[in-house]
Amino acid sequence: MMESLEVIVRTLFAIVVLFLLTKLLGKRQVSQLSFFEYITGITIGDLAATISLDTDKTWHLGLIALLVWVAVSYLIEFIQLKSKKARDFIDFRSTVLIRNGKILEENLKKERISSDELLEELRKKDVFKVADVEFAILESDGAINVLLTRENQPLTAKHLGIKVAPERETQAVIMDGQMLSQPLDAVGLTPKGLNDKLEKLGVRMEEVYLGQIDSYGELTVDLYADGVQTPKAQDKPQLYALLKKCEADLELFSLSTKDTAAKQLYGGCSEQLQRLLADLKPYIQN
Structure with a gap:
């Protein structure tokens, strides 16, 4: 019984120590692992298990x-931040696998990647034809x-010459009803x-x-009741429709009046509103 209790205490101790040390090493240890970080992760996990289960007097050696x-891992990460040569030596350099639609077979052999593996990775990127690829690069973390x-x-809005509103980070303003x-x-x-928007x-x-607010200030909500249709605000579409109606009314007034000055005034206002609508369309029409 005492031995089981000792294992429980050591395991809890190892969990706390491992959590603190992993926090020290940073987020890369749980995301994009380099070659050395992969080895470090395996070794640290094995050492933590040793601390938990080694019930003899030498458990502190595992710590x-x-x-x-x-x-050592922390020191190597510091050196990598300071030296490009160190990064290339420890993490390896990126390797070009495809250039201008042509597979570089020598680089594939060097990285020990088969044609099937390369095609599989391309399909993961929604690419099914090698000739459509300008560049394919194997990064130091193994991603292509x-x-x-x-x-x-x-096509993007820039290709089409369309102005789009600048994006800001969407903020979660309501979570778990709070x-x-x-x-x-x-x-x-x-x-x-916020309460007005909810109302x-x-x-x-x-x-x-x-509940989230986007860069346009629009609130979208996900309700606890999954069967209830999530309501959507209609402010921006209604504003766009109102402006379009005003533009149409001005054009109608211009066509219906016989007064030359009024016709020019209505026509000029209608053209100005058309240009304004063209500029505002990316912002207020969903």
Whole structure:
């Protein structure tokens, strides 16, 4: 019984130590692992298990080894930040696998990647034809990034010459039925303003599982009740429709009047409103 209790205590101790040391090493240890970080992760996990289960008198040696591994990893990460040569030596350099639609077979052999593996990675990027690829690069963490040729890249608003509104980070202002003050301040909205938006949607704060405000100031909510259709604000579409109606009315007034000055006035206002609508369309029409 005492031995089981000792294992439980050591395991809890190892969990706490491992958590703190992993926090020290940073987020890369749980995301994009380099070659050395992969080895470090395996070794640290094995040492933590040793601390938990080694019930003899030398368990503290496992803790010392764990601290040494973390210290070395931290030092290597610091050196990598300071030296490009160190990064290339420890993490390896990126390798071009495809250039101008042509597979570089020698580089594939060097990285020990088969044609099937390369095609599989391309399919994961929604690329099914090698000739459509401008560049495919094997990164130091093992990921393959792909750049399509210009004619195969998806169209963007810039290609079409369309102005789009600048995007800001979408903020979660309601979570688990509770208002979040800091994100609310980030979007420049008061609690009363948030309650007004909820009132327009016809929902209450406690009914909302998650509420977000986008860069346009529009509130979208996900309700606890999955069977209920989520309401949507109609302010922007209604504003666009109202402006279109005003533009149509001005054009109608211009056509119906016989007064030359009034005709020019209405026509000029209609043209100005048309230009304004063209500029505002990306902002207010959903």
